[in-house]
Amino acid sequence: xxxxxxxxxxxxxxxxxxxxxxxxxxxxxxxFEEAMSVAYDMFFENFLxxxxxxxxxxxxxxxxxxxxxxxxxxxxxxxxxxxxxxRIGYKYDECYxxxxxxxxxxxDPPSAILLALAGCYNVPKxxxxxxxxxxxxxxxxxxxxxxxxxxxxxxxxxxxxDQAQIDHWTKIADEAERNNIHTASCTPDIFKDKPTG
Numbered sequence: 001x002x003x004x005x006x007x008x009x010x011x012x013x014x015x016x017x018x019x020x021x022x023x024x025x026x027x028x029x030x031x032f033e034e035a036m037s038v039a040y041d042m043f044f045e046n047f048l049x050x051x052x053x054x055x056x057x058x059x060x061x062x063x064x065x066x067x068x069x070x071x072x073x074x075x076x077x078x079x080x081x082x083x084x085x086x087r088i089g090y091k092y093d094e095c096y097x098x099x100x101x102x103x104x105x106x107x108d109p110p111s112a113i114l115l116a117l118a119g120c121y122n123v124p125k126x127x128x129x130x131x132x133x134x135x136x137x138x139x140x141x142x143x144x145x146x147x148x149x150x151x152x153x154x155x156x157x158x159x160x161x162d163q164a165q166i167d168h169w170t171k172i173a174d175e176a177e178r179n180n181i182h183t184a185s186c187t188p189d190i191f192k193d194k195p196t197g
Contacts, residue, residue: 027063114140147176
């Protein structure tokens, strides 16, 4: 990393970074770990206040994935994390494609991937059908029952107007919430030491 870029990053001058670099050039100037840390900080420090910086950070994650594909693919949670960021940034098609990318890495995907895919239904123009989502949620619940999975399944039955299933999954979701049974966080290993919330 050159000295000027190093100074910009250390002083968190994100606007200057977006003015002087493209996401692709930033990814190429940084190591995988540095680029991931910069993209994370840029996104979470700016996702409410600066859509331009937020979008740069999101595109930086895509550039990192492309430039450091072997590093990226060592942890399937990178794709689910990126899918969550795409959802925050209203990039719903990209969110779906990130989830599918993670899904295709497994013969028997973890419930976190199934829940993320199911979440791709609740967008303006979903790329998934209600029947696909119902199947994924049932598979996720077979692996582990959680408040989030039960709540999402209840939402499917609300759309299908199946009152018996709505009542059933409302009861299960309420019970899971009372017992604090939640889906585990899907934070990539590279960010395990990053502050959350």
